[in-house]
Amino acid sequence: DIADAMILKRLFDILFDAGVVVVATSNRPPDDLYKGGINRSLFLPFIDTLKERCQVVSMDAMHDYRRDTIESGTSYFVFSKD
Numbered sequence: 001d002i003a004d005a006m007i008l009k010r011l012f013d014i015l016f017d018a019g020v021v022v023v024a025t026s027n028r029p030p031d032d033l034y035k036g037g038i039n040r041s042l043f044l045p046f047i048d049t050l051k052e053r054c055q056v057v058s059m060d061a062m063h064d065y066r067r068d069t070i071e072s073g074t075s076y077f078v079f080s081k082d
Contacts, residue, residue, distance in 0.1 A: 002042045005034070009046040016053045025066055030056060 030050045034043045
């Protein structure tokens with residue numbers, strides 16, 4: 001959704017400026033996000049932000065490790081009480 005992308009760009013700008021480290025997974029590289037979508041030009045600033053502020057690491061693995069935790073039912077969430 002384009003409105004979500006515009007909100008996400010603003011949110012991520014604030015997070016990055018605050019020094020937050022973002023770790024995310026995707027089955028597509030940034031340039032392929034929302035490819036062919038309606039009004040994609042409005043989404044491109046968010047893609048540019050991701051490419052400028054994040055290090056993209058391609059795993060190129062035949063195994064999707066994200067599915068392991070789904071199938072095992074085990075997930076870990078780490079947070080600070082500060």
